Amino acid sequence: MRRVSLFVDQKCDGREGARMVHMQSQAQYVLRTVEERGVRFVQLWFTDVLGRHKAFHVTPAELEDALDQGMTFDGSSIDGFSRTQESDVLARPDLTTFQLLPWYDEGAGVARVFCDIVNIDGTPFDGCPRQQLRRVLGEARAQGYTFFVAPEIEYFYFEGLETATAPVPIDRGSYFDLLPDDTASQLRRRTVLTLEEMGIGVEHAQHEDAPGQHEIDLRYTDALTMADTVMSVRHVVKELARQADVSASFMPKPLANVQGSGMHTHLSLWRDEQNAFIGDGPYGLSDVAAKFIAGLVRHAPEITAVTNQWVNSYKRLVPGVEAPVEAKWARYDAAALVRIPSVKPGRVDSTRVEYRSPDPAANPYLAFAVILAAGLRGVRGGYELPAEGERTAPLPQSLAEALDLMECSALLHETLGEHQVEWFLRNKRSEWDAYRGQVTPFELERYLPLL
Secondary structure, eight states: OOOOOOOOOTTSOHHHHHHHHHHHHHHHHHHHHHHHTTEEEEEEEEEOTTOOEEEEEEOHHHHHHHHHHOEEEOGGGSTTSOOTTSOOEEEEEOGGGOEEOTTSOTTSEEEEEEEEEEETTSSBOTTOHHHHHHHHHHHHHHTTOEEEEEEEEEEEEEESSOOSSSOOBSOOOOTTOOOOSOHHHHHHHHHHHHHHHTTOOEEEEEEOSSTTEEEEEEOOEEHHHHHHHHHHHHHHHHHHHHHTTEEEEOOSOOSTTSOOOOEEEEEEEEETTEETTBSSSGGGBOHHHHHHHHHHHHHHHHHHHHHSOSTTHHHHSOTTSSOOOBOOEESSOTTSSEEOOOOOTTOGGGOOEEEOOOOTTSOHHHHHHHHHHHHHHHHHHTOOOOOTTOOOOBOOSSHHHHHHHHHTOHHHHHHHHHHHHHHHHHHHHHHHHHHHTOOOHHHHHHHTTTO
16 A cells, blocks of 8 residues: 655644644545555545536546645636636545445445645635635634534436426325335435445435425534535435436426425534523523524525525525525424424424525535524624514515625625625626526417417
């Protein structure tokens, strides 16, 4: 087995020295696993600002250098990273995320590892969504908090591999239907087992309300790990569907007249290994939880461009389909933006709040970052919680409206930085302009015979 060149600087302090020793041990583990398991390729995963999967593919012969030095690339080749005149950037593997991909054959295997994007001098790169989430989590830690999340990811299975027009659901099921062992049931089961094999905890999986719609609920973990997990889940769902000659889509609203796909996200803050949301207030909530909810409710309109970033996202956020359209909180109202789930007897540590507007096509790193930032703003600012069910403000009704709110948001400029906000606004306004120029089947059917 080759020896990695990671080393401990004799001048570094004890904490930094321990970190370097740990990194060296992880690198040795990765190289040993690749050799022993016959891995032929390692994929170095990262995401652009919109949350699209990107990767380098390296062979074992090049892996040692990739783990030690990272992979340099032209940041201007990735949307939202660097302008043409700006310097190169570096994809640096996070060795704690190394994982074999179970759907490849033994002896010809493929593994993956997530990367942080850094500047050539090693400083965090402003255009890296993973780094932005790291920074916001670091600010929470400075206040004594750890942020845990657990999303419920909804998606559709459609017949065939081409679904650009008139997608056909693969089944006719509804909520919790126990269908015969059809293709969709097999795919969902295989997906859960694959995720478990990758060390990703799944609480449960089920058929959702609409035909062809399914849901996977993930087990609570810290927000950075969960953002990586969401990216993994989307990849696994699509890959296993492709192998079965069907399509999987995380599009928020692929079908008219049925429920769209959300990513309801359960949230809690922990402090000193205790759930900071537990208290003696309404529904067993603490004062911290009340202020966190108040922050979510107050800042929801301005962060919606990030949690719901596509033109299509706003076809889901409409009245009458259990999707939020207003910034309010409630215990049982399924259309509330923030809901307070019931806690099972003896499970008080599971006290949490549920944020219901995000959809599964959001960039999870940025979505979790702005949700946390909004909640913490409420905690730090001592926000007063509105009355249950009180409508404080409408959510944006279109991407254009959401972008206008984002542009004026001091919270988002502080949370995401000028680099990402500027690019996000430019990219999404281009998307909106392209959408406005389209003539839809709705318009042709309604207006062409009459006008």
